[in-house]
Amino acid sequence: MSTAEETAGGETQPWGEVTPDAARRLLIAAVEAFAERGYHATTTRDIAGRAGMSPAALYIHYKTKEELLHRISRIGHEKALDILRTAARREGTPAERLADAVSSFVRWHAGGRTTARVVQYELDSLGPDARAEIVGLRRQVNAEVRRIIEDGVAAGEFDVPDVQGTTLAVLSLCIDVARWFNVNGPRTPDEVGALYADLVLRMVGAGR
Amino acid sequence: MSTAEETAGGETQPWGEVTPDAARRLLIAAVEAFAERGYHATTTRDIAGRAGMSPAALYIHYKTKEELLHRISRIGHEKALDILRTAARREGTPAERLADAVSSFVRWHAGGRTTARVVQYELDSLGPDARAEIVGLRRQVNAEVRRIIEDGVAAGEFDVPDVQGTTLAVLSLCIDVARWFNVNGPRTPDEVGALYADLVLRMVGAGR
DNA sequence: GCCGAAGGTGAGCGGTTGCTTAGAGCACCT
DNA sequence: AGGTGCTCTAAGCAACCGCTCACCTTCGGC
Known part of the structure; x- marks a missing residue:
């Protein structure tokens, strides 16, 4: 309450x-x-x-205007990381976990577009120290997605020649939703999440 | 000369x-x-x-600082549109044309990251009139990619349930390269272009 | 040699910026 | 009743912003 x-x-x-x-x-x-x-x-x-x-x-x-951005950015990144961690560490096949991670990550970027925009696109407005901290959180975000893809490759479910490159592409795809998503547009966050989960599974060759 | x-x-x-x-x-x-x-x-x-x-x-x-941004944005968008048109209207199968479009579009965003960043991420800094003009150019960019995908679907080469959604995702993937690409990073623009062309062909189900 | 157009500069104007200061209002403790 | 923090405000400071203006230089045409 x-x-x-x-x-x-x-x-x-x-x-x-x-x-x-x-x-x-x-x-x-x-x-x-x-x-x-x-x-x-x-x-x-x-x-x-x-x-x-x-x-x-x-x-x-x-203390300053920048401290506001710093706080917003840290809390936002922690929330994003939490979403990915929850999906990555649930039980299920790598394909299920990847689809879950992408759809919930995309839902967050579309539904909370206001917040996500600031979190993802104002990194360069931070000073060196604050930026360094946020970059650390981003590395953890990257590692979380990468781990799911590696699991899928190890299990023989995925066909991915370049794991790190594909990880980058998957994250990039999800993050950019915050740039173009329009609340008054034809798609709901749920629909975009489902579409993107399907596209990502194709990217990793999960549909055989 | x-x-x-x-x-x-x-x-x-x-x-x-x-x-x-x-x-x-x-x-x-x-x-x-x-x-x-x-x-x-x-x-x-x-x-x-x-x-x-x-x-x-x-x-x-x-006349103003904004006119500078407007000029940069228009010339940049015309160049991007030109790149896509060239790839879309060459001869070849839809898969070849799509791979060509994506790889050259990505090469432009990675190699000319400085320019692409301004062109793709400063749209909101323009006034209403200038923005409207640029939005028109973006619609043409969208149409060019969409046409290739529609051709692939019509030819039975692609398996795409949501053509407009996939078009959006493909463009989003390419554009976001300007955000994360690092000139001192491990990948060349050519390598990213080749990787992304492969990923996009998977997204449209072109690998059968 | 003179002229007007074109391209450039130093100084500065009005307005806005992030941030500070002095102090008011108010709940709470003794 | 008087002190003590805590929250908030009105006023304003120094610096900086986009942009302008009066003036200087260069140069081709006659």
Whole structure:
């Protein structure tokens, strides 16, 4: 009851862990603004305004504008990694686990497009230290997908000449959903997830 | 001889059509700056400085900073469309044409990553009118790929349940190369192009 | 030798940026 | 009643932004 992770609306709200209420409102406002206009085109006044506060209130909860992006990026990557881990470590054949990983990963990028956009496309706006931390999380994301593909190859279920290259392509395909997906478009996140899971299984030669 | 399209270095230079020499230098400087820092984080002083000129010189050749981005985006999209058209309209089986289209499209995104990054990821930084024009070019890009896939389906060579969805996925896969490709990484643009052509043929079920 | 057009510069204008400061309001403890 | 944090605001500072303007140089045509 305390930290609900979903709203009735539909978009996931994984910001339950951001504890002072005002800090969470500011962070959600920042996600929306960054997703719409990009990090550099967003002003601290805009963020504070969306949260219904004065510009100075931002600096009570965050040291700089960049710290906001850093927090958003870390929490988002941890959520993405969690989704992949859950799918990768469930029981089932490699094909089932890969399909599960891709469809849920894509659902997250499509359904939470606002968040995913910031998380995936504003990495370069972070300073060196923060970026290094996020790059570490990305390596874990890569490793998780790679492991499923390696398992499939080892089991003789997949036919993949270049495991790392294919891992990169699969992740790239999923991540780019955040760029083109349109909430008012013809497809639901579920449909895109199902389509992409099928395409990825073909890429690894799982349909024999 | 007059408008060489390639340098000995390797990266394509399709800016031969930008006619006053100073205007071309400014435009190339802008491409580099936009690719590194993003449009909004780039200052006109930075662009002019890279071109070895004073900040005011920019406004002799371009009305605004946005006009620079618009020009870059239009020329880049026309080049990308040209690459796809050439591959789509050559003779050969649909599988050969699709592989050709994907590998050359990917080569362009990987080899000219600097340009491709600006072209593909700064669309939202354009104003409404300029964006509308570029969106029109993107629709033509989509149509070109879609036509190859439809031809393959009609010929019985491809097995594709969702033609438009697969078209979107193929384009998305190619475009996202501009985001992750690293010039100092382990793969050459040619290698990525060949890998991706193979993956896409699997996606459309062309390997029987 | 003079001229006008074209390309370039140094200085700077109005506006906006990220961020700071001084202080107000308010719940809570003793 | 008086102190003590905590949250938030109004005002504003120094720096920087896109862009302009008055002026200088170069150069082909006559």
